[in-house]
Amino acid sequence: MRRFTKSLLSLLLISSSMFAQEAENQEKKGHYNTSKFKQLDDVLPTPNMYRTGSGAPGAHYTQQKVDYVMNLRLDEDKNRLYGEENITYHNNSQDPLEYLWVQLDQNVRAKDSQSPDQRSEGVNTVYSPEDFTKKIMGHKFDGGFNIEHVKDVNGKDVSYMINRTMMRINLPKPLLQGETYEFSIKWWYNINNYIAEGGRSGYEPFESGNNIYVIAQFFPRLAVYSDIEGWQNLQFWGRGEFALEFGDYDVNITVPADHVMNATGVLQNTKKLLSKKQYKRFEKAQKTFDNPMYIVTPEEALEAEKGRSKKTKTWHFKAQNVRDFAFATSRKFMWDAMAVDVNGKTVMAYSLFSKEGNPLWEEHSTRVVAQTLKTYSRMTFDYPYHKAISVHARRQGMEYPMICFNYGRPKPDGTYSDRVKYGMIGVIVHEVGHNFFPMIVNSDERRWTWMDEGINSFVEMLAEYEYDPNFPVRSLPSGVVGYMGGDQSRISPIMTQSNNIYQFGSNAYAKPAAGLWMLRKSIMGEELFDFAFRTYARRWMFKHPSPADFFRTMEDASAFDLDWFWRGWFYTTDWNDIAIKDVNLFYVTDKPTPEALELAKRYGITPEQFGPALFLVNEKSEVFDENLKSVEPEDYTVLSGHINEHLDEEAKAELTSAKYIYEVTFSKPGGLVMPIIVEFEFEDGTKERKQFPAQIWRFNDKEVMKVFGFDKKIKSITVDPENELADIDESNNSWPNAKPSKFEEFKNSKK
Numbered sequence: 001m002r003r004f005t006k007s008l009l010s011l012l013l014i015s016s017s018m019f020a021q022e023a024e025n026q027e028k029k030g031h032y033n034t035s036k037f038k039q040l041d042d043v044l045p046t047p048n049m050y051r052t053g054s055g056a057p058g059a060h061y062t063q064q065k066v067d068y069v070m071n072l073r074l075d076e077d078k079n080r081l082y083g084e085e086n087i088t089y090h091n092n093s094q095d096p097l098e099y100l101w102v103q104l105d106q107n108v109r110a111k112d113s114q115s116p117d118q119r120s121e122g123v124n125t126v127y128s129p130e131d132f133t134k135k136i137m138g139h140k141f142d143g144g145f146n147i148e149h150v151k152d153v154n155g156k157d158v159s160y161m162i163n164r165t166m167m168r169i170n171l172p173k174p175l176l177q178g179e180t181y182e183f184s185i186k187w188w189y190n191i192n193n194y195i196a197e198g199g200r201s202g203y204e205p206f207e208s209g210n211n212i213y214v215i216a217q218f219f220p221r222l223a224v225y226s227d228i229e230g231w232q233n234l235q236f237w238g239r240g241e242f243a244l245e246f247g248d249y250d251v252n253i254t255v256p257a258d259h260v261m262n263a264t265g266v267l268q269n270t271k272k273l274l275s276k277k278q279y280k281r282f283e284k285a286q287k288t289f290d291n292p293m294y295i296v297t298p299e300e301a302l303e304a305e306k307g308r309s310k311k312t313k314t315w316h317f318k319a320q321n322v323r324d325f326a327f328a329t330s331r332k333f334m335w336d337a338m339a340v341d342v343n344g345k346t347v348m349a350y351s352l353f354s355k356e357g358n359p360l361w362e363e364h365s366t367r368v369v370a371q372t373l374k375t376y377s378r379m380t381f382d383y384p385y386h387k388a389i390s391v392h393a394r395r396q397g398m399e400y401p402m403i404c405f406n407y408g409r410p411k412p413d414g415t416y417s418d419r420v421k422y423g424m425i426g427v428i429v430h431e432v433g434h435n436f437f438p439m440i441v442n443s444d445e446r447r448w449t450w451m452d453e454g455i456n457s458f459v460e461m462l463a464e465y466e467y468d469p470n471f472p473v474r475s476l477p478s479g480v481v482g483y484m485g486g487d488q489s490r491i492s493p494i495m496t497q498s499n500n501i502y503q504f505g506s507n508a509y510a511k512p513a514a515g516l517w518m519l520r521k522s523i524m525g526e527e528l529f530d531f532a533f534r535t536y537a538r539r540w541m542f543k544h545p546s547p548a549d550f551f552r553t554m555e556d557a558s559a560f561d562l563d564w565f566w567r568g569w570f571y572t573t574d575w576n577d578i579a580i581k582d583v584n585l586f587y588v589t590d591k592p593t594p595e596a597l598e599l600a601k602r603y604g605i606t607p608e609q610f611g612p613a614l615f616l617v618n619e620k621s622e623v624f625d626e627n628l629k630s631v632e633p634e635d636y637t638v639l640s641g642h643i644n645e646h647l648d649e650e651a652k653a654e655l656t657s658a659k660y661i662y663e664v665t666f667s668k669p670g671g672l673v674m675p676i677i678v679e680f681e682f683e684d685g686t687k688e689r690k691q692f693p694a695q696i697w698r699f700n701d702k703e704v705m706k707v708f709g710f711d712k713k714i715k716s717i718t719v720d721p722e723n724e725l726a727d728i729d730e731s732n733n734s735w736p737n738a739k740p741s742k743f744e745e746f747k748n749s750k751k
């Protein structure tokens with residue numbers, strides 16, 4: 001401010017009040033942009049004693065706990081799973097509960113399941129026999145739960161009612177705060193061949209007569225009861241995933257004696273289950289940090305695959321504070337292992353795979369598990385469990401506490417393409433990463449797919465780059481451009497309940513991940529973002545966060561008002577498109593231009609009364625001539641004759657460095673507000689970048705201007721040159737406009 005005299009200052013005041021007038025007019029025209037920067041208070045739930053305005057759990061935050069003791073038996077001949085489970089339900093909420101809701105996910109494959117009926121389907125030209133009987137003849141696999149009994153601790157039948165995939169347990173009297181209710185369920189079901197029938201769980205058959213079983217959602221599991229919506233009993237339709245309580249598990253699984261198994265939890269009887277040699281390797285592996293080593297070797301797996309034991313073995317697992325339980329078992333499995341140092345604590349990375357997975361699996365799987373644990377632990381909290389397992393399962397990509405099922409199979413001759421390799425590495429990072437979101441930061445998947453898939457897909461990219469700097473990551477901002485700018489009738493906001501989402505992958509995985517990526521890289525910066533993101537993960541570790549808890553924590557821990565970002569990116573389907581509309585080059589002159597004289601006349605002053613002044617003349621202006629342009633910065637000292645008296649040396653030096661003055665008009669055809677990243681390339685080949693915050697659009701949603709002074713001439717200007725902000729139309733990003741617009745391209749192609 002010290003550089004301006006009173007008279008100029010007063011001019012500025014006049015023009016700023018004119019600006020206010022202009023803004024008001026724009027508001028009337030609908031350009032004034034209060035709505036996009038409006039705080040989210042009207043959208044987010046009111047903070048309360050359970051969930052605070054900061055996004056942290058509140059003083060009265062509670063969650064239920066459910067413990068399971070289960071005895072399971074796999075009948076390999078009939079492909080059936082039998083289970084008896086004892087459930088202890090702890091009511092930690094302040095609410096008396098009249099009933100409990102239990103999820104019967106297997107009923108999605110019951111004969112009367114409505115899940116296949118919800119899809120609109122026309123005729124195909126080719127069907128597999130299975131698909132023909134299923135889709136045309138209406139034959140349905142009978143894969144639902146057979147509930148044999150539900151009994152209380154005294155062996156008395158408990159009243160229950162089944163509504164498709166949900167079972168209501170009618171309590172004899174309301175269960176009060178602090179009370180527990182214990183009951184048992186006996187059940188069995190036909191395991192589906194998931195290759196033929198689909199599903200996240202089931203078996204894959206092989207020509208040898210052997211199967212690989214990847215078993216999940218296999219037992220009646222308690223639904224979540226929370227302060228947000230009471231019972232989360234939205235039906236399981238097959239897509240929207242799960243909402244589950246934490247608890248302790250004690251599980252015995254009886255399978256043929258020649259099977260190799262792993263599951264959620266600490267294996268209690270390792271020594272009894274493994275051969276002497278295998279147990280020695282198991283112990284050695286716990287101290288082997290550099291490379292994976294086999295506990296069950298390829299040779300042992302090949303040998304086991306030839307037989308079919310009639311004997312059984314029971315694998316015993318105990319897990320504490322997990323939200324689910326899953327297992328994988330087959331005589332085809334080999335097992336490799338590697339110890340991982342997670343901040344001074346040893347965690348075991350394991351893989352189970354059959355010969356069909358090699359050589360790809362022995363090269364990458366366990367190493368990828370290790371990398372994932374390291375990257376995610378750094379970004380969130382130290383991985384709290386003792387192991388993480390990756391299981392090779394064709395066409396699967398599914399996560400459970402400590403264990404996940406992953407695709408990626410070489411050709412029969414063992415060769416594989418980069419696509420198969422990166423697909424396999426990517427899915428392992430992703431599914432192991434799900435240990436953090438949602439297995440530990442336990443969001444409600446059935447309502448909000450993005451809270452686990454989107455957040456997880458974001459951290460996934462960091463781990464993939466760390467595993468292989470050339471990794472073809474999938475969810476960068478530039479990768480969602482086609483989706484966001486595509487057919488708007490097939491796009492839903494990210495904040496859409498999982499079963500109602502159009503284009504699931506783009507909406508619930510890529511777009512939220514890309515959004516977080518741009519917040520970190522281009523909007524907040526890594527330091528602020530990482531601290532806030534870690535704060536969210538730690539606050540909600542082993543708890544049930546909601547979207548508001550995430551949005552609020554990211555702001556609370558960073559002093560970044562991101563309401564505009566959440567509002568636009570998560571609650572609308574608007575896209576980002578920022579363009580360069582116009583560029584004007586100005587030169588400095590020592591002669592008052594006709595416009596300046598006109599301005600002086602309007603305010604009733606002489607040009608001298610401007611005080612020390614620099615007059616700018618537009619290159620395109622009628623009065624512009626070479627004579628005006630010829631003033632060189634060194635000559636600025638003569639301007640109006642006053643400069644020397646009023647400016648110190650530093651200010652003078654700065655003044656003379658701006659020889660070319662550019663006025664750039666940015667327009668915003670897109671609905672989103674976003675920062676403007678602008679890159680200048682000069683005639684000498686050098687480049688410079690400037691970034692303006694999204695708030696630049698506060699007072700005008702359509703068009704803003706900026707002035708830049710340089711000592712050299714610009715060759716080109718580009719908005720968002722690396723497409724960090726998912727700009728959907730790059731044809732309008734440059735000046736001079738090098739790329740033809742899409743419309744021009746279309747016209748040219750017609751010619």
Ligand SMILES: [Zn+2]
Pocket residue numbers: 430434452453456
């Ligand atoms: Zn996922």
